[in-house]
Amino acid sequence: MMLGYRPPLLRILLLLLLGTPCMARAILDVHKHKYPAAAPYTPVSYVIEPMDPPPDYEEEQFAASGLDDKTVRRLFIRKVFAVLSLQLFVTCGVVAVFTFERHVKLFVQLNNWTYWVGYMVFLVPYFILSCCSEFRRKHPWNLIALTVLTLAMSYMIGVISSFYDTDIVIIAVGITGLVCCTVMVFSLQTRFDFTSCYGVLCVCGTVFFFFGILCIFLYSRIMDLIYSALGALLFTCFLAVDTQLLLGNKKVSLNPEEYIFATLSLYLDIIHIFLYILRIMGRVRS
Numbered sequence: 001m002m003l004g005y006r007p008p009l010l011r012i013l014l015l016l017l018l019g020t021p022c023m024a025r026a027i028l029d030v031h032k033h034k035y036p037a038a039a040p041y042t043p044v045s046y047v048i049e050p051m052d053p054p055p056d057y058e059e060e061q062f063a064a065s066g067l068d069d070k071t072v073r074r075l076f077i078r079k080v081f082a083v084l085s086l087q088l089f090v091t092c093g094v095v096a097v098f099t100f101e102r103h104v105k106l107f108v109q110l111n112n113w114t115y116w117v118g119y120m121v122f123l124v125p126y127f128i129l130s131c132c133s134e135f136r137r138k139h140p141w142n143l144i145a146l147t148v149l150t151l152a153m154s155y156m157i158g159v160i161s162s163f164y165d166t167d168i169v170i171i172a173v174g175i176t177g178l179v180c181c182t183v184m185v186f187s188l189q190t191r192f193d194f195t196s197c198y199g200v201l202c203v204c205g206t207v208f209f210f211f212g213i214l215c216i217f218l219y220s221r222i223m224d225l226i227y228s229a230l231g232a233l234l235f236t237c238f239l240a241v242d243t244q245l246l247l248g249n250k251k252v253s254l255n256p257e258e259y260i261f262a263t264l265s266l267y268l269d270i271i272h273i274f275l276y277i278l279r280i281m282g283r284v285r286s
Contacts, residue, residue: 073248076256080246083146083263088270091154092173098158099169105162115159122152129264136260146260153271160275164282172278179277180270183236187243194240195252201237208234225283232276239269 125145242265245254
């Protein structure tokens with residue numbers, strides 16, 4: 001069944017509520033420890049709810065192009081992974097600068113307010129792309145918004161990475177790449193339908209949110225490690241679901257017109273997996 005998507009209100013609230021307390025913990029850790037918390041936000045595009053598409057919209061688009069469904073789906077998947085590759089390339093480049101360039105690292109460590117500037121810039125295109133389905137399909141504005149979001153997110157990841165040792169960042173990137181490639185290949189090959197589990201993941205995400213609040217008041221290194229491990233596991237499951245939404249042969253699938261939404265979901269899944277792995281390694285090292 002091919003559906004359009006919009007993020008539910010609950011997940012939007014989770015994004016706003018989770019950013020403040022976790023970043024507060026990160027700023028406190030700058031002074032107490034060498035390694036700050038590495039996950040100050042939670043995207044809302046992972047758990048999605050169906051919304052009926054305009055009547056015959058997809059059929060008219062495909063008929064006009066003269067392409068069958070399988071060809072359209074292959075082009076859709078190819079476009080998503082092409083854009084995703086560019087996003088990850090930009091993010092890795094920014095992280096490399098913030099990690100290897102000593103003057104840049106020192107500047108962002110002494111000016112934590114720049115993180116919040118990037119966070120505010122990130123929120124604007126994120127909400128627009130998440131909530132406005134028509135805007136997501138308007139070229140080139142959708143790509144411009146996605147570019148701004150990617151640059152803002154890359155800056156935020158660069159700031160976080162600057163507080164960690166270079167070898168930890170490199171190892172975290174390697175582990176993230178291995179985990180994500182394995183999960184995505186498995187999701188593309190397996191017959192199990194992960195898309196039927198997104199309701200369960202929504203509940204798990206809500207429980208994870210309240211557990212994060214509990215960790216703020218009952219903070220300890222063990223609790224923080226457990227929280228980070230659960231976060232990495234949760235977003236790995238989201239990555240499996242979002243990957244299968246691209247295929248079109250499962251219970252739920254994405255409209256091929258929604259390549260921006262699909263790219264955004266995969267990108268944020270991968271970013272969060274990296275942040276939680278980085279956080280785990282930083283806590284273990286410290």
